[in-house]
Amino acid sequence: MGRANDEVAELLQEYADLVSITGGDAYKVRAYEKAARAVAGHHEDVSDLDLAGIKRIPNVGTSIAEKIVEHMTTGKVGAVEELRAKIPAGVRQLTAIPTLGPKRAMALYEELEVSSVDELAEAIRSERLRDLKGFGEKTEANLLHGIELLQASGGRVGIDLATEAAETMVRELSSVTGCRRCAYAGSLRRMRETIGDIDILAASDDPGPLMETFVGLPDVAEVIAHGEKKTSIRTAKGLQVDLRVVPPASWGAAMQYFTGSKAHNVRTREMAVHAGLKLSEYGLFDAETDELLVSETEEEVYQRLGLPWIPPQLREDRGEIEAAQRGELPDLVTEDDLRGDLHTHTDLTDGLSALEEMVAAAAERGYEYYAVTDHAPNLYMQRMSDEKMLQQRGRVRELDREHGGMRLLHGTELNIDPEGGVDWPAEFLEAFDLCVASVHSHFTQSKAEMTRRLVRACENPHVHIIGHPTGRMIGRRDPIDVDLDAVFEACARTGTALEINSFPDRLDLRDEHILWARRHGVKFAINSDSHSRIHLPFVRYGIGTAQRGWLSADEVINTWPLDRLLAFLGRG
Structure with missing residues (x-):
């Protein structure tokens, strides 16, 4: 159940955390963290690889590969078990709290004997952390918020x-x-x-x-x-x-009932009652005679209620019943409508797959066009330079000639700085086929500052798409505080598209924001933000989010034919 790669990646990350908690070498910690990301993003199943095959995974050396083999053959790793025995399980659980790292978790245990999330919350409320070096009122507030985020997930x-x-x-x-x-x-x-x-x-x-x-x-x-x-x-x-x-005869009614949502089902049951009917998971019945009228398909159930079939993604009681009654349900965008992906990364920056691998995987998906958008230099840890980017552009142009059936676009993901500026001067940006611009830092700016920052980025003529617009990480980081109306208005005014980032821990914009932005006439791009060839299929989750936001294909720029997209990008 699930990929062996994910299981191994979790083990390697846990080992990195354990090494960090016990004061081990920082280089070793980083090595295991890199290996964990590499294994998670590797396209081959590690359970099918021998030691030599595992060592061919980027950032996996001999020692790490041997631990992976040990885990795959015995179900455990001696070095991990040894460190686990030294550290209470509660301390490891504390590291799940956003903003609380392994070393601080261990300090809380050693100094205050805190070994659970509940004990930490109580220690904060009683102000016991304030006497610890590196902990203050601001740290307490951040940790409490992190605990709230963790608890809000509710095991989801x-x-x-x-x-x-x-x-x-x-x-x-x-x-x-x-x-x-x-x-x-x-x-x-x-x-x-x-x-x-x-x-x-x-x-x-x-x-x-x-x-x-x-x-x-x-x-x-x-x-x-x-x-x-x-x-x-x-x-x-x-x-x-x-x-x-x-029973097979009840399939349609059961699917309608158990798909939900609760609010949508309340509305459909109310409609049934007003029509002298009863609706349950077993079928739609005459209320007086208990005669079964329809039950075998969802389409029959909705039709008997006087409605067309309503796509599951819309069933949240957000106007879908009324739209169905008016015959105005949207023709929702589908994954088959996507002609390309406009936000992806390679191993030139923080990706795990080489350019050639990413291009080949995109071609296998049958895309009409595909954009490579590695990080720009202001995200310092990626060590991008003008020379590296120009060299990559040359290789992209070569591959474009080789892949005659798929147009390759050379782009970049720019960093929106605290004032709303981006990497590189205008003359350098002009040569890119497209530019995605995203917030990667200074997430705690005031609402007014953050709004000015994003609006200024929208007004930059070289920015085509605002990437993961609210910056949230589901369960780990709140969305930025920003006047979304002002940002949506700026996007509509400047012709800047908003991204629906398909990476599962982002899904940003979220569905409510898409519904909101549509009212401004904004265009969208559904992108994978892939950092490995195996991430390209993540667009299915972005599509699902777009459908929940009532989007049709024409509102999504990467469903457009190449000539229309290039005209939008100013390359027509």
Whole structure:
């Protein structure tokens, strides 16, 4: 269940944290952190590689490769177990709090015997941290906010992890004899950005084999409840999954009911009542006679209520019922509409795959065009220079000639500085095919300062797209404080597109902001922000977010034909 690479990456990152907590060499910590990112982004499954194959992964040396092999063959790593034994588990759990690093977590344990999130919150409330070196009122406030972020997640997981788990289970269950249909429902089907638990629905006249297969799946760590109609399990990563089995004739009504949302279902049930009907997971019935009217497909259920089928991503009671009644539901953008990706990275900066690998992976996706947008020099840790960027441009032009069926664009991701300026003078920027501009620092500026900063970036004639516009990291960093109306108005006025960043821990803009920005007439770009060839498919999550924001294809610039896109970029 899940990629072995992700499991290994978590182990390497944990080892890096343990080394840091115990005061180990900083170089060793960075080496394991780099290796963790490299393994997570590597396109080959590490469980299929021998020692030599693992050593070919960038940033994975002999010692790290040997630990990976040890883990894959024995299920544990001696060096990790040794360090785990030295440090209370609670201290490691403290490092999950945003802004609290491993060394500070250990200091809290050694000085105040704090070994859990609740104990830390109590220590802050009683002002016990203020006597510690490096801790003050501002640190306390930041840590309390970090605890709030951690607790607000409520055990929810990112849409990518939930999707991977759900699709694996659906594949397994679909192969069970007697299973007529199987799919996931709930908030995952509605493409919510985080998922509390997974709802899987199956149709069969004989639920027994499905339930037995379900509880026997490899990733099942605990069986919470085991019944004939519903069984619940918890995976090794703590994710609850509920399987419901319904008769094939009830499939449509059950999918409508268990997809939700609760607010949408309340509205549809109210419509049924007003029409003299009853709606449940078993079907749509005549309220007086209990005669079953329709139940087999969702389309039939909605049609009997006087509505067209409503896409799951819209089912949040945000006007979709009224739009359906007026015949004004949007023709939502789909992944098939995307003609290219306009924000990606290579190993020239912080990516994990070489330029040639990224281009080949994009070509495999059938893109009409593809942009390489490595970081600009003001993000100092990426060590970009004019010479490196120009050398890359030359290679992009060579590859463009080799990939006759896909146009390659050479771009960059600029850094919006605190005053709203960007890297490089105008004459250097002029030669790029496109420029994405993003906030990467100074996230705590005042609302007025941040607003001026983004509006000025929009007004720069060389900036085509504002990348991950609110700067949030789901569960780890709040969005910036900014007047979004002013930013959306500036984008519409200047013709600057807003990015829907598809990376699962960003999904920025979020759906509510897309709905808001559409009213200003803004155009959007749905990009992967890939840092590895395996990240390119992340656009599916950006598409889901765009659909939740009611976007049609024409509002998304990278669904446009190349000539129209180039005209937008000023290259027509």
